[in-house]
Amino acid sequence: MVNFVWKQIQKFNTRDPAQDEEKDIFAEGSVSTKALLLDKGVLERFYDKRIHTTAHEYWRVQEFVEGFSDDLLEDFTSVCDRKADIAVQDCIGVGSVYEFWRTSKPLTCDLMVPFAPPKPYQFSAQLCGGTPAEHCWGRIKIERASENNSCLCGMANLGDDMVCLLHGQNEVAKISDALEDLLCSKHTPYLSKDRVIKWFQNGITKAWEKISHKYEFELTFRNLVSLKVRFRSGMTIIFNITPVIRFQDSNAYFVPQFTSNGDNSADTHWLLSFAVYEKHLLKSLAKSLPENPCHIRCLQIVSFLHKKQTDLTGRSPLSNYHLKTALLHLLLDKRPSEWSSDHLEQRVCDILEFIWKSLHKRELWHVLIGNSQVPKEIALLWIFADLL
Template sequence: MPVGIFRVCLVVITAIVNHPLLFPKENGTVPENTEEIIQKMKEREESLRLEQLRLEQEIAAQEATQKALEKAAEVVEESKEEKLWRQDFQEGNWQDMGGEEDDMAVLGKAFKGVAFPDKAVLASFYEKRILGTTGDMARMREMVEGFADDLLEALRSVCNRDADMEVEDCMGVGSMYENWRVRKPFVCDLIVPFAPPEPYCFRSQIWCSGDSFPPDEQGYGTIKVCRADEDVTGCICDKTKLGEDMLCLLHSQANPTRPSGEMEDLLCFKNTQYLDADQVMKWFQIAVTKAWNRISHKYEFDLSFSLLDSPGALKIKFRSGKSIAFNLTPVVQYENSDVYFISHFPRRGLAADLPSSTHWFLTFAVYERRFIQLVSKTLPANACHVSCLQILSFLHGKQCSLTGPSGLTNYHLKTVMLHLLQTRPSQDWAPEKLEARLQDMLKFLEKCLHEKKLYHFFVGNGKVPAELSLPIIFQRAEPLNLFRPFVLHRDVYRKTVDTFHEMLRNMPALINEYTVHIP
């Protein structure tokens, strides 16, 4: 530090000594006026300004080049990921579980220094913290289902049967109906299938139907509103562009282009025949409001829409101040299966944005519930598969409340359980093996995060039990990677991995805290 001060002082002294106005040289001349000095200062200022501008342009160009390189790297990495997925699919590999040595190689750093709770502590934690919520869920489901049935019956009565959509009975899906939800407030998820009025019908096209869909539309489909007798012959005039001098003798006069107003009344996107999810939700909200106005006198509570960004989120408010929340979401059935196009996902996390309002995501929630019920019949009494999922969901939720949300969702955790249920022998899920199976889930999840690859359980899975009657088109499709967004959103990926590792480190403390201090 003293050396630096000495150097500064030396420079100042040298500048003063050599200043032409203080110590002019023998042949030096002092200007008679300051105009020349001012002019030189202006020229110097302009030169510096131009130099600064040039440097700013160079920096901006470098930043643009860097962004372009990062974007290109993301595209290359995404392309590599897709090639790997296709290679796995073509070679018959399905969500490689990996051997014990591979797992430990991946998990070495994550599990280093973690004191995993023993069987007794886990059993006590589950009994005191989680098991008591089962009865509350059953009572809430019964109350919500009864009210939803009454509300939908009133909705049918206020709708125009000749012009409005036809609403069917609702179905319960998700954690509340699979008996593994642990975090409060409890929220029931109900889906409501609907169909167009006669003589119209829905004709859907999904991403794995053979046509080329871009990567960001994998898992989606579109729904076209047609007349029931339209294109029944499979005519190609609706699929290809005919020349100006060509005419389809079957459909040119029989099915003239319908007015745009008629299609908008059928909740289609402007000037198209494709069902618009945004218009569907607006129609559904209006219809629910009218239905509630018709039956509100029968109930001693109020009903309102609880969230602006979730159009189907409803809340029952009692006079005592208590409330019950549930989601009522309109869906469209895919052909004659239990796969449904869903207009939006309540509480959706990573990559929640749809490509457009005419793209509908496909949900396999009904098949997931049926698969769990089917497998449960083959497992030992009081099997630990649901217990493992509940504990993992609880720990992850608590960690997110401490460090903020991550890219992992409860749906990812359930998918991990579904994969393990299919690969593990039935006897491995005995209640006394809770500790081992919970470690299996954590190891498998860590491996998937490391590889940025977690396949959808049903899409591309040729080992789905035949009893479920899952459409073969989904079993033969290429696997659908639920972790694909992590390839594109590196900041979210880093946050997710950090949160997961932090959860592992905090797991013993969280379990001990919520086991000892139970109110």
């Protein structure tokens, strides 16, 4: 990737020919990031010409996607299985568009849609594994609510001589059966990612059929959770809308990320996403930075170049999420003054070096889990903040 950075930046370089011998540093083979010399003016011109996206464009896409998603979700519950009576909540915007560093076009929004079962049922999450990395996934069980539930029928068996006027015994049994048939892995009380996604996609499809007459564009599913809007003008907008389950009273959410290892048990293994926390962390850290800081531009530059690299050489295990994690680690570690606009080239090199070292160590720690540098205002749940 460092080789590619140099080649792209050099296209914009206007140095004196006498300095061309510096290019020899970047011959074929491995290149240390310490040898990467970037000119601030060249880097800024490269950013302005190839990467820069205005805040207005981000806001415009966000506004459309959120308004359209609200319309879909408003009709979603009316077309879903009424026996299960699942509550769908307002969508939550996360990821690069909402953090203002997305570079690839068309801009792609990521929305999470929390959902919950009707009373007296609840989702109970069980974290799995024994290390910080393994604690990022878990299984989710449907069970009767505890004594904290406001309805007596959620506390105990009422017996044959007493019934709940809100939740009769037959009704509760029907709800339980409907939930398990609709959402759970076969013969288990645990949520199946495959069934949840199919339930959600089916509801979104029916909701679109109900409201499509109000819109003058085409909507298609790119995959199970990704939707593509194509306007008559040819302009397209893509957004991922994913059903998620909130973990306790935190801002961590279980998401149905699929695996390809052929393990049937993985269908009940849900990834725990900290995307909301990460969005809050990035916003919180930005408050202490100088005016017109360079941190977002740094991430955009590295992300843009990484995409160009993978376009040429194929998919890589290194993702934009890893690049963002590197940035967050550096934001926590460096003084705010070091992120002024005058330090753009140094900070780009710092991110590249951080990734370089992480790849050699084959280790990149999560920026939130067990990190004492995370500000208290992020309010990370203690089970993650203390997990070392």
